[in-house]
Amino acid sequence: MSHTLLQRPAWYVIGPLMGLIVIAAFALLNERVGVIGGFSDVVERLTGRRSVLGWKAWFVFGIVGGALVFRLLAGGATVRHGHHFSWLTRELSGGSGGLVAGGVLLVAGVLIGFGSKTASGCTSGNGLGGCSTGSPGSLVATGTFMAVAIAVSFLIRAVT
Numbered sequence: 001m002s003h004t005l006l007q008r009p010a011w012y013v014i015g016p017l018m019g020l021i022v023i024a025a026f027a028l029l030n031e032r033v034g035v036i037g038g039f040s041d042v043v044e045r046l047t048g049r050r051s052v053l054g055w056k057a058w059f060v061f062g063i064v065g066g067a068l069v070f071r072l073l074a075g076g077a078t079v080r081h082g083h084h085f086s087w088l089t090r091e092l093s094g095g096s097g098g099l100v101a102g103g104v105l106l107v108a109g110v111l112i113g114f115g116s117k118t119a120s121g122c123t124s125g126n127g128l129g130g131c132s133t134g135s136p137g138s139l140v141a142t143g144t145f146m147a148v149a150i151a152v153s154f155l156i157r158a159v160t
Contacts, residue, residue: 022128032133034125035060036116119144 008014025033038060044050045057116122119141121130127145130138 018128022132025129026133029055031055032121032125032129033059034121034129035063036113036122036125039113040117 022033025031034056037054038056038058041050041054041057042060045053112122116125119126120137121141123142123145126135126138126141131142
């Protein structure tokens, strides 16, 4: 596995690139960047409510495809043996706890989808696109995402 693929680019590289993507979406398409819109495009296309895929669907395909290409180029696991991000990655790496961890991921995914549709956008749509335009709703939603994430991280640390 390539050593360079185990290290992601620094924040000062990724941050400006994300900023350029947000600006390009506004300048070229007059739209906000967000992932939930892409998933919605795909679902609407699959259910026949949309005749073609929108640009946000292709954005999501690019994110998923880029992750798959990264995984293939890395030549194996991108989490080094013995290094876990949380209890979830430890459980998913083997044993009977994998079923429980998979269930947790499924429930979390459903809750994230429900929450993002309720908030009129996902964390990327509200945090990047909405906050950059000064949307009051996006500022509140992003503050809520952050507050809940911080609280849950303290809860998980206390429990594990």
